[in-house]
Amino acid sequence: MGWSTPHTWQSGELVTATLLNTHLKDNLDFLKAPPTALYTLNQGSDYTTTSTSFVDVDATNLSLTITTAGGDVLIVFTGYGGGTSRLYFDILIDGVRMAGDDGFVSAVNAVNTPVAIVVLKQGLAPGSHTFKLQWKVNSGTGTLYAGAGTSGADVHPQFFVREVS
Amino acid sequence: MKDIIIERSAVNIDALDAELRAALGPATSGFTLGGGKVIVHLVDTAAPQQENQARQIILNHDPARLTPEQQADILRRAKLDQARKDYGAAEIDLSLYSSQGPVIQLLATKIAWLEREIADLRRA
Numbered sequence: 001m002g003w004s005t006p007h008t009w010q011s012g013e014l015v016t017a018t019l020l021n022t023h024l025k026d027n028l029d030f031l032k033a034p035p036t037a038l039y040t041l042n043q044g045s046d047y048t049t050t051s052t053s054f055v056d057v058d059a060t061n062l063s064l065t066i067t068t069a070g071g072d073v074l075i076v077f078t079g080y081g082g083g084t085s086r087l088y089f090d091i092l093i094d095g096v097r098m099a100g101d102d103g104f105v106s107a108v109n110a111v112n113t114p115v116a117i118v119v120l121k122q123g124l125a126p127g128s129h130t131f132k133l134q135w136k137v138n139s140g141t142g143t144l145y146a147g148a149g150t151s152g153a154d155v156h157p158q159f160f161v162r163e164v165s
Numbered sequence: 166m167k168d169i170i171i172e173r174s175a176v177n178i179d180a181l182d183a184e185l186r187a188a189l190g191p192a193t194s195g196f197t198l199g200g201g202k203v204i205v206h207l208v209d210t211a212a213p214q215q216e217n218q219a220r221q222i223i224l225n226h227d228p229a230r231l232t233p234e235q236q237a238d239i240l241r242r243a244k245l246d247q248a249r250k251d252y253g254a255a256e257i258d259l260s261l262y263s264s265q266g267p268v269i270q271l272l273a274t275k276i277a278w279l280e281r282e283i284a285d286l287r288r289a
Binding site for chain 2: 048050055056057058060146
Protein backbone atom coordinates (compact mmCIF):
# COMPACT_ATOMS: atom_id res chain seq x y z
CA MET A 1 0.00 0.00 0.00
CA GLY A 2 1.13 3.54 -0.65
CA TRP A 3 1.35 6.50 1.65
CA SER A 4 -1.79 8.46 2.60
CA THR A 5 -1.70 11.91 4.10
CA PRO A 6 -2.48 11.20 7.77
CA HIS A 7 -6.06 11.79 8.75
CA THR A 8 -6.78 14.74 11.00
CA TRP A 9 -9.03 13.38 13.72
CA GLN A 10 -12.05 15.31 14.95
CA SER A 11 -13.37 15.29 18.47
CA GLY A 12 -16.06 12.63 18.79
CA GLU A 13 -15.24 11.05 15.41
CA LEU A 14 -15.94 7.34 15.08
CA VAL A 15 -12.70 5.43 14.57
CA THR A 16 -13.35 2.77 11.97
CA ALA A 17 -11.28 -0.19 10.87
CA THR A 18 -11.00 1.38 7.43
CA LEU A 19 -9.58 4.59 8.82
CA LEU A 20 -7.19 2.73 11.11
CA ASN A 21 -6.02 0.47 8.31
CA THR A 22 -5.52 3.33 5.89
CA HIS A 23 -3.94 5.89 8.16
CA LEU A 24 -2.17 3.75 10.70
CA LYS A 25 -1.45 0.29 9.39
CA ASP A 26 -0.83 1.16 5.74
CA ASN A 27 1.23 4.21 6.55
CA LEU A 28 3.34 2.28 9.06
CA ASP A 29 3.79 -0.47 6.46
CA PHE A 30 4.90 2.18 4.00
CA LEU A 31 7.38 3.69 6.46
CA LYS A 32 8.78 0.25 7.27
CA ALA A 33 9.45 -0.47 3.60
CA PRO A 34 9.69 2.83 1.73
CA PRO A 35 10.21 2.85 -2.04
CA THR A 36 13.74 1.55 -2.59
CA ALA A 37 15.79 0.30 -5.50
CA LEU A 38 19.37 -0.92 -5.49
CA TYR A 39 21.94 -2.64 -7.63
CA THR A 40 25.23 -4.16 -6.53
CA LEU A 41 27.73 -4.62 -9.33
CA ASN A 42 29.08 -8.10 -9.96
CA GLN A 43 29.81 -7.81 -13.63
CA GLY A 44 31.79 -9.76 -16.19
CA SER A 45 33.96 -6.75 -16.94
CA ASP A 46 34.84 -3.40 -15.42
CA TYR A 47 33.57 -0.17 -16.94
CA THR A 48 35.72 2.23 -18.94
CA THR A 49 34.92 5.56 -20.51
CA THR A 50 36.68 8.16 -22.59
CA SER A 51 33.65 10.46 -22.71
CA THR A 52 34.35 14.11 -21.96
CA SER A 53 30.61 14.74 -21.52
CA PHE A 54 28.52 13.14 -18.79
CA VAL A 55 27.08 9.80 -19.96
CA ASP A 56 25.46 6.80 -18.28
CA VAL A 57 27.91 4.40 -16.65
CA ASP A 58 25.48 1.55 -17.31
CA ALA A 59 22.06 2.52 -18.67
CA THR A 60 20.61 -0.84 -17.70
CA ASN A 61 21.96 -1.81 -14.30
CA LEU A 62 22.85 1.58 -12.84
CA SER A 63 19.44 3.00 -13.69
CA LEU A 64 17.02 2.73 -10.78
CA THR A 65 13.32 3.57 -10.83
CA ILE A 66 11.05 4.01 -7.82
CA THR A 67 7.53 5.32 -7.43
CA THR A 68 7.51 7.85 -4.63
CA ALA A 69 4.80 9.28 -2.45
CA GLY A 70 6.45 12.65 -2.91
CA GLY A 71 9.23 14.27 -0.92
CA ASP A 72 12.89 13.55 -0.41
CA VAL A 73 14.97 10.72 -1.85
CA LEU A 74 18.35 9.59 -0.56
CA ILE A 75 20.77 8.61 -3.33
CA VAL A 76 23.90 6.65 -2.54
CA PHE A 77 26.68 5.31 -4.69
CA THR A 78 29.89 3.77 -3.44
CA GLY A 79 32.60 2.36 -5.65
CA TYR A 80 36.28 2.36 -6.58
CA GLY A 81 37.94 3.70 -9.67
CA GLY A 82 40.03 6.39 -11.27
CA GLY A 83 41.28 7.88 -14.46
CA THR A 84 44.45 8.51 -16.36
CA SER A 85 43.46 12.11 -15.71
CA ARG A 86 40.37 13.23 -13.75
CA LEU A 87 37.17 11.21 -13.45
CA TYR A 88 33.86 12.83 -12.45
CA PHE A 89 30.50 11.46 -11.27
CA ASP A 90 26.99 12.91 -11.17
CA ILE A 91 23.43 11.68 -10.71
CA LEU A 92 20.79 12.02 -13.42
CA ILE A 93 17.18 12.28 -12.21
CA ASP A 94 14.47 11.94 -14.86
CA GLY A 95 16.92 13.13 -17.49
CA VAL A 96 18.28 16.10 -15.56
CA ARG A 97 21.73 16.12 -13.98
CA MET A 98 21.48 16.83 -10.29
CA ALA A 99 24.76 18.60 -9.54
CA GLY A 100 25.54 20.02 -12.97
CA ASP A 101 28.97 21.46 -13.82
CA ASP A 102 31.61 18.79 -13.00
CA GLY A 103 29.23 16.71 -10.92
CA PHE A 104 29.32 15.69 -7.26
CA VAL A 105 32.70 14.04 -6.92
CA SER A 106 35.97 13.58 -8.73
CA ALA A 107 38.43 10.73 -8.36
CA VAL A 108 41.96 11.84 -7.59
CA ASN A 109 44.09 12.61 -10.62
CA ALA A 110 45.60 9.46 -12.16
CA VAL A 111 45.03 7.35 -9.04
CA ASN A 112 42.36 4.77 -8.20
CA THR A 113 40.38 5.98 -5.20
CA PRO A 114 37.16 5.23 -3.36
CA VAL A 115 34.24 7.07 -4.92
CA ALA A 116 31.28 7.92 -2.70
CA ILE A 117 28.15 9.93 -3.41
CA VAL A 118 25.60 10.44 -0.64
CA VAL A 119 23.10 13.12 -1.63
CA LEU A 120 19.53 14.06 -0.89
CA LYS A 121 17.11 15.10 -3.61
CA GLN A 122 14.44 17.21 -1.98
CA GLY A 123 10.88 17.89 -3.02
CA LEU A 124 10.36 15.27 -5.70
CA ALA A 125 6.77 15.12 -6.86
CA PRO A 126 4.81 11.92 -6.26
CA GLY A 127 5.21 9.40 -9.05
CA SER A 128 7.77 7.36 -10.94
CA HIS A 129 11.35 8.66 -10.98
CA THR A 130 14.47 7.26 -12.60
CA PHE A 131 17.95 7.76 -11.18
CA LYS A 132 21.12 7.05 -13.15
CA LEU A 133 24.80 7.20 -12.33
CA GLN A 134 26.74 9.25 -14.87
CA TRP A 135 30.41 9.94 -15.38
CA LYS A 136 32.96 11.67 -17.58
CA VAL A 137 36.69 12.28 -17.84
CA ASN A 138 38.47 15.53 -18.60
CA SER A 139 40.85 13.57 -20.85
CA GLY A 140 42.23 10.07 -21.23
CA THR A 141 40.42 7.10 -19.76
CA GLY A 142 38.32 6.50 -16.64
CA THR A 143 37.65 3.14 -15.02
CA LEU A 144 35.08 1.95 -12.50
CA TYR A 145 35.81 -1.47 -11.05
CA ALA A 146 32.73 -3.67 -11.07
CA GLY A 147 33.47 -6.92 -9.28
CA ALA A 148 34.79 -8.39 -12.50
CA GLY A 149 37.70 -10.28 -10.98
CA THR A 150 40.38 -7.69 -11.65
CA SER A 151 43.36 -8.51 -9.47
CA GLY A 152 43.51 -6.17 -6.50
CA ALA A 153 40.31 -4.39 -7.54
CA ASP A 154 37.60 -7.05 -7.45
CA VAL A 155 35.30 -4.69 -5.56
CA HIS A 156 31.53 -4.48 -5.80
CA PRO A 157 30.11 -0.97 -6.03
CA GLN A 158 26.52 -0.40 -4.92
CA PHE A 159 23.99 2.15 -6.13
CA PHE A 160 20.74 2.65 -4.26
CA VAL A 161 17.90 5.12 -3.88
CA ARG A 162 15.32 5.27 -1.10
CA GLU A 163 12.49 7.66 -0.36
CA VAL A 164 13.11 9.11 3.08
CA SER A 165 10.28 11.56 3.66
CA MET B 166 23.23 12.62 -26.77
CA LYS B 167 22.89 9.73 -29.24
CA ASP B 168 24.41 6.40 -28.30
CA ILE B 169 25.63 3.86 -30.83
CA ILE B 170 25.78 0.48 -29.10
CA ILE B 171 27.72 -2.46 -30.53
CA GLU B 172 28.57 -5.72 -28.81
CA ARG B 173 32.30 -5.90 -28.58
CA SER B 174 34.54 -6.51 -25.58
CA ALA B 175 38.12 -6.62 -26.88
CA VAL B 176 39.22 -3.09 -27.72
CA ASN B 177 42.36 -1.03 -27.52
CA ILE B 178 40.84 1.85 -25.57
CA ASP B 179 43.37 4.53 -26.42
CA ALA B 180 43.48 3.53 -30.08
CA LEU B 181 39.71 3.33 -30.50
CA ASP B 182 39.24 6.69 -28.80
CA ALA B 183 41.83 8.25 -31.12
CA GLU B 184 40.17 6.68 -34.18
CA LEU B 185 36.73 7.95 -33.20
CA ARG B 186 37.91 11.47 -32.43
CA ALA B 187 39.99 11.69 -35.60
CA ALA B 188 37.00 10.66 -37.73
CA LEU B 189 34.15 12.35 -35.91
CA GLY B 190 35.78 15.33 -34.23
CA PRO B 191 33.40 17.24 -31.94
CA ALA B 192 30.50 14.99 -32.99
CA THR B 193 31.64 12.50 -30.32
CA SER B 194 32.48 12.94 -26.66
CA GLY B 195 34.10 9.50 -26.54
CA PHE B 196 32.88 6.02 -25.73
CA THR B 197 32.07 3.77 -22.80
CA LEU B 198 33.02 0.11 -22.54
CA GLY B 199 31.23 -2.30 -20.22
CA GLY B 200 29.17 -5.48 -20.20
CA GLY B 201 30.69 -6.59 -23.49
CA LYS B 202 29.40 -3.51 -25.29
CA VAL B 203 30.98 -0.43 -26.80
CA ILE B 204 28.76 2.63 -26.56
CA VAL B 205 29.85 5.56 -28.70
CA HIS B 206 28.44 8.86 -27.48
CA LEU B 207 27.47 11.24 -30.27
CA VAL B 208 26.06 14.73 -29.99
CA ASP B 209 22.38 15.13 -30.85
CA THR B 210 23.25 16.92 -34.06
CA ALA B 211 25.35 14.05 -35.40
CA ALA B 212 24.31 13.12 -38.95
CA PRO B 213 23.22 9.59 -39.92
CA GLN B 214 26.42 9.35 -41.93
CA GLN B 215 28.43 9.98 -38.74
CA GLU B 216 26.43 7.32 -36.91
CA ASN B 217 27.31 4.84 -39.65
CA GLN B 218 30.91 5.98 -39.54
CA ALA B 219 31.02 5.31 -35.79
CA ARG B 220 29.58 1.83 -36.31
CA GLN B 221 32.12 1.01 -39.01
CA ILE B 222 35.01 2.24 -36.87
CA ILE B 223 33.99 -0.07 -34.02
CA LEU B 224 33.36 -3.05 -36.29
CA ASN B 225 36.67 -2.59 -38.12
CA HIS B 226 38.67 -1.75 -35.01
CA ASP B 227 41.78 -3.89 -34.58
CA PRO B 228 42.80 -3.91 -30.91
CA ALA B 229 46.26 -5.16 -31.87
CA ARG B 230 46.98 -1.96 -33.78
CA LEU B 231 48.81 0.38 -31.41
CA THR B 232 48.77 4.15 -31.25
CA PRO B 233 52.08 5.97 -31.84
CA GLU B 234 52.13 6.73 -28.10
CA GLN B 235 51.68 3.04 -27.24
CA GLN B 236 54.44 2.07 -29.68
CA ALA B 237 56.75 4.69 -28.16
CA ASP B 238 55.91 3.43 -24.69
CA ILE B 239 56.78 -0.16 -25.63
CA LEU B 240 60.07 1.02 -27.14
CA ARG B 241 60.85 3.07 -24.04
CA ARG B 242 60.12 0.09 -21.78
CA ALA B 243 62.24 -2.21 -23.94
CA LYS B 244 65.16 0.20 -23.72
CA LEU B 245 64.76 0.45 -19.98
CA ASP B 246 64.55 -3.34 -19.60
CA GLN B 247 67.71 -3.73 -21.68
CA ALA B 248 69.53 -1.05 -19.66
CA ARG B 249 68.53 -2.82 -16.45
CA LYS B 250 69.93 -6.08 -17.78
CA ASP B 251 73.13 -4.39 -18.99
CA TYR B 252 73.84 -2.15 -16.03
CA GLY B 253 71.40 -2.92 -13.24
CA ALA B 254 72.88 -6.15 -11.88
CA ALA B 255 75.36 -4.43 -9.58
CA GLU B 256 76.18 -0.98 -8.28
CA ILE B 257 78.88 1.06 -9.91
CA ASP B 258 82.36 -0.15 -8.86
CA LEU B 259 84.05 2.93 -7.39
CA SER B 260 87.45 1.24 -7.37
CA LEU B 261 87.47 1.52 -11.18
CA TYR B 262 87.69 5.30 -10.77
CA SER B 263 90.31 5.49 -8.05
CA SER B 264 93.02 6.45 -10.53
CA GLN B 265 90.90 9.21 -12.03
CA GLY B 266 90.93 12.86 -11.10
CA PRO B 267 88.88 14.18 -8.16
CA VAL B 268 86.06 15.46 -10.38
CA ILE B 269 85.48 12.05 -12.00
CA GLN B 270 85.74 10.32 -8.62
CA LEU B 271 83.17 12.72 -7.18
CA LEU B 272 80.90 12.07 -10.17
CA ALA B 273 81.19 8.28 -9.71
CA THR B 274 80.41 8.64 -6.02
CA LYS B 275 77.34 10.72 -6.82
CA ILE B 276 76.17 8.10 -9.35
CA ALA B 277 76.58 5.39 -6.71
CA TRP B 278 74.48 7.47 -4.34
CA LEU B 279 71.76 8.00 -6.99
CA GLU B 280 71.73 4.25 -7.73
CA ARG B 281 70.98 3.59 -4.07
CA GLU B 282 68.27 6.24 -3.90
CA ILE B 283 66.55 4.84 -7.02
CA ALA B 284 66.80 1.29 -5.69
CA ASP B 285 65.20 2.46 -2.47
CA LEU B 286 62.37 4.19 -4.33
CA ARG B 287 61.70 1.07 -6.41
CA ARG B 288 61.53 -1.06 -3.27
CA ALA B 289 58.93 1.28 -1.70
